[in-house]
Amino acid sequence: GKKQYDRAFLLQLQFANESL
């Protein structure tokens, strides 16, 4: 299947993993 992400989920990750 296609790996889809909705905008809310994408926005939630904007500053989540800055250390990676």
Place this chain on the structure above:
Amino acid sequence: VSIPDPELLIKHPLHNRWALWYFKNDKTKDWHANLKVVTAFDTVEDFWALYNHVLPASKIAPGCDYSLFKDGIQPMWEDERNKRGGRWLINLNKRQRNMELDSFWLETLLCLIGEAFEEQSDDVCGAVVNIRNKGDKLSIWTHDATRNEATMRVGRTLKDRLNIPRDITIGFQAHSDTMTKAGSTAKNRFVV
């Protein structure tokens, strides 16, 4: 000892690998020499690391472009995946550079990397934002201008996601029409 949420420890893979391109307006060099790939990425986290690192579209110099295309597709008409395609084009006025350009561009990027075009995602090659004194342009490029239904669905999704009012129409132009246009604008093959 708290155990970190595993959701925050893994990078979230994207369906496609994408490349960000930057076109610099340097009149001493030819067009191809001014077009450079910035970097490619295939996770949500790497997208944000890049997005947070580069200037917003409204702050790059007039004459410059950002493009986001599927890795392997060059942001030009001549590319094999683009040459039979076209673009949904949104023309922005000067006031909209401050008010809407950056949010429109980010929303477009989120549509691409999140595969918001669903079954039509395979029709989509990428997106371009052109910063110009006479008016900025934002476009979504598709690979086959003869695929009527898929093209219409891409346009409707784009218009919906950008919250463009119903009474404002956006047009789709085939690259072959844009290349051979007589006046300043190519004819619209579709509008939504």
